[in-house]
Amino acid sequence: MNVIAETMTSIWESSGFAMMFDDPRQLIMIIAACALLYLGLVKKFEPLLLVGIAFGMLLTNLPGSNVYHPELWDGVMNHTKTYADVFAEGGLLDILYIGVKAGVYPSLIFLGVGAMTDFGPLIANPKSLLLGAAAQLGIYCAFILAIVLGFTGPQAASIGIIGGADGPTAILLTSRLAPELLGAIAIAAYSYMALIPLIQPPLMRLCTTKKERECKMDQLRTVSKKEKVLFPIIVTIFVVLLLPDTAPLIGCLMLGNLFKECGIVDRLCDTAQNALMNIVTIFLSLSVGATTVADRFLTPSTIKIVILGLFAFSFSTIGGLLLGKVMYKLTGGKVNPLIGSAGVSAVPMAARVSQVEGQKANPSNFLLMHAMGPNVAGVIGSAVAAGFLLTVFG
Amino acid sequence: MNISIPETFGYSVLGMAVVFLMLILLMVIIIAMGKSAKNKAAAKKAPVQAQAPVQQAPAAQAPAVSKPAPGTCGTLNLRAVEPRTAALIMAIVADEMGVPLNELRFISIKKI
Numbered sequence: 003m004n005v006i007a008e009t010m011t012s013i014w015e016s017s018g019f020a021m022m023f024d025d026p027r028q029l030i031m032i033i034a035a036c037a038l039l040y041l042g043l044v045k046k047f048e049p050l051l052l053v054g055i056a057f058g059m060l061l062t063n064l065p066g067s068n069v070y071h072p073e074l075w076d077g078v079m080n081h082t083k084t085y086a087d088v089f090a091e092g093g094l095l096d097i098l099y100i101g102v103k104a105g106v107y108p109s110l111i112f113l114g115v116g117a118m119t120d121f122g123p124l125i126a127n128p129k130s131l132l133l134g135a136a137a138q139l140g141i142y143c144a145f146i147l148a149i150v151l152g153f154t155g156p157q158a159a160s161i162g163i164i165g166g167a168d169g170p171t172a173i174l175l176t177s178r179l180a181p182e183l184l185g186a187i188a189i190a191a192y193s194y195m196a197l198i199p200l201i202q203p204p205l206m207r208l209c210t211t212k213k214e215r216e217c218k219m220d221q222l223r224t225v226s227k228k229e230k231v232l233f234p235i236i237v238t239i240f241v242v243l244l245l246p247d248t249a250p251l252i253g254c255l256m257l258g259n260l261f262k263e264c265g266i267v268d269r270l271c272d273t274a275q276n277a278l279m280n281i282v283t284i285f286l287s288l289s290v291g292a293t294t295v296a297d298r299f300l301t302p303s304t305i306k307i308v309i310l311g312l313f314a315f316s317f318s319t320i321g322g323l324l325l326g327k328v329m330y331k332l333t334g335g336k337v338n339p340l341i342g343s344a345g346v347s348a349v350p351m352a353a354r355v356s357q358v359e360g361q362k363a364n365p366s367n368f369l370l371m372h373a374m375g376p377n378v379a380g381v382i383g384s385a386v387a388a389g390f391l392l393t394v395f396g
Numbered sequence: 397m398n399i400s401i402p403e404t405f406g407y408s409v410l411g412m413a414v415v416f417l418m419l420i421l422l423m424v425i426i427i428a429m430g431k432s433a434k435n436k437a438a439a440k441k442a443p444v445q446a447q448a449p450v451q452q453a454p455a456a457q458a459p460a461v462s463k464p465a466p467g468t469c470g471t472l473n474l475r476a477v478e479p480r481t482a483a484l485i486m487a488i489v490a491d492e493m494g495v496p497l498n499e500l501r502f503i504s505i506k507k508i
Contacts, residue, residue: 128426131419138415142408146401155399221479226433236425244418366476379419386418390411395397 021065027296028063035060035291038189047196051169051287055189058095058291069093070292075181078103095292098285102177102184107286108170109250114279115170115381116234116258117271119349123374125229126222130341130372132325134379137345138387139321140165144314145391151306156180159391161307164191165314166384167198167348171251173290175388179395185294186304190311198351199358201312202319202343206359209323210339214330215363217338219372230263241386247396248389255381318346322376344373347380477505 014020022028038056041047062070074092077083088096101107124130145162153161156179163172164187172191176184194201206215234256242249261271293299326342340360344352356373399407474482485505490497 125426125430128423128430131423131426132416135412135416135419138412142411145411146404146408149399149401149404155397155404158404223430226437229429229433232429233426236429237422240421240425241418244421245414368478382422383415383419386415387411390414394407394411 016066018065018067024065025296027300028065030300031063031294031296032060035063041193041196048192050283051192052196054284054287055192055291058288059185059294060291061288062095062292062294063296067093070095070099070289070295072293072295072298075099075103079181095289099289099292101282101285102173102289103181105174105177105250107282107289108174108177109254110278110282111170111286112251112385113254113258114274114282115349116255116260117262117274117279119255119259119262119378119381120374121233121259121378122225122230123222123371124378125225125233127372127375129329129337130345130375131379131382132329133322133342133345133376134381134383135345136325136342137318137322137347137376137380138166138383140314140316140318140346141384141387143317144310147313148306148310151310153303153306154180156395157183159395160187161310162314163187163384163388163391164194164307164311165318165346166380166387167191167195167315167318167346167352168381168384169195170286171347171384171388173286174251175391178392181293182298183303183307184290185299186307187311188290189294190308194311194315195348195351198315198346198348199355201315202346202352202355203359205316205319206323206340206343206355209320210327212363214327214339215360216367217330217335218364218367219336219338219341219369222371227263227265231260234259234263237382241382241389245386245389245393247392248385251385251388252382255385315346319343322346322380338367338369338372341369341373341376345376345380345383347377347384349377349381350374352380353377 035056038052038059042049042052042056061067070093071091074083074088074096078085078088085100088100141162141164143162144165145158148158148161149155160172160176160180160183163175166172169188169191173184173188176187180187238253238256241252258271258274261267261274322342322345323339324342325345326337326339329337329342330339338360340356340363341353344356346352353370353373353376357368357370360367360369482505486497486500486502489502490500493500
């Protein structure tokens with residue numbers, strides 16, 4: 003009888019249920035993970051990434067699961083441990099996290115994004131690159147504010163990049179500069195990207211007049227196949243030569259696009275768009291979610307990051323809109339300023355918002371293809387901004 | 397790495413300048429690429445146009461192409477519809493009726 007009682011006690015003590023009472027913050031994180039799962043599964047907020055992140059968060063905060071060991075990664079950061087130690091001592095998510103730490107997953111995601119992106123609207127209207135540049139304003143506004151709030155330079159740079167509205171770029175930069183903030187920044191970035199249809203329209207109406215929103219734009223010219231094939235090669239050469247730190251992101255983005263446009267490697271293009279993209283998305287989301295360990299995530303910094311993220315998104319939108327207004331004036335009303343807000347990457351959600359708002363003002367307005375130009379320019383712009391921040395703080 | 401507020405402003409201005417510079421550079425390259433493609437296309441067209449009068453002679457002996465029906469070749473006013481959608485609808489109607497598109501006259505297309 004005694005043996006049975008001892009065994010039962012031992013099972014209870016080694017179970018996660020008993021350990022949960024050691025640190026109630028883990029329970030809070032489990033509830034937060036379930037809330038994120040609800041947002042992803044029911045409300046469809048960026049489900050492809052949020053579901054994985056939330057599940058990684060759940061796994062890592064279940065006491066005794068031992069799938070992720072932050073102290074092991076502290077050792078890697080301090081050079082007292084190596085990747086070999088991670089393989090020997092780490093759990094499943096530690097091993098998957100190597101891909102984040104080495105910058106492999108964000109770059110491979112960019113390969114898939116490139117294989118799915120049509121740069122035609124950008125090539126047809128190269129001036130939209132300016133809107134993509136202006137919409138990076140929020141990155142630097144949030145960077146300044148983060149410094150004011152007491153973050154270090156590399157941490158502020160990682161927080162600022164949320165304004166680029168580009169998940170893989172944010173993850174790559176943060177994993178290099180401030181890995182301790184990775185979970186909070188990734189969750190803020192993807193949550194706000196999902197909330198773009200709610201965040202942007204009020205700002206669009208605030209920054210533009212009805213007359214400006216009603217403006218109809220001329221049809222874009224047809225882009226030849228040759229131009230589409232040359233574009234990724236030229237962009238890679240120029241951008242990487244000027245900012246070598248952008249090589250993983252811009253290189254993979256443009257390689258994926260070359261697969262798509264050349265038309266002779268359909269199998270590779272298909273793999274980059276589907277199988278590879280899906281596999282990497284699973285690994286990336288799970289391992290990013292794993293970094294949200296309760297004692298490191300439930301801090302005042304996380305709340306500050308969430309607020310700064312919203313600030314960054316808003317100012318990026320305003321930056322694009324303001325330059326859009328300037329272009330409207332300079333061209334005598336030929337550019338609808340609403341397409342400026344699409345410069346915040348988040349392809350194609352931001353372009354769709356421009357289309358919806360433009361059509362609300364004038365039902366015969368078709369801005370989608372015009373907005374796709376700044377939208378894809380924003381992807382390049384945020385990668386350039388990340389390259390700059392890596393050069394300065396890396 | 398802690399940085400001062402003035403340094404932060406400096407980095408921010410520099411960062412925005414780098415982004416603009418890079419994308420302006422790309423813009424110039426794309427514009428140049430577009431112009432070059434346009435010039436090449438125009439150069440290709442030019443000899444074809446020069447040979448056109450020679451090709452017209454045998455064409456005159458060929459059986460006459462059916463005359464366009466009255467009412468065609470006018471101005472098409474599209475309201476609240478994309479040209480692609482309108483073209484698709486007109487092509488489908490012509491196909492279903494078995495009548496060539498140039499013999500049909502579309503007065504209006506309404507969503508049912």
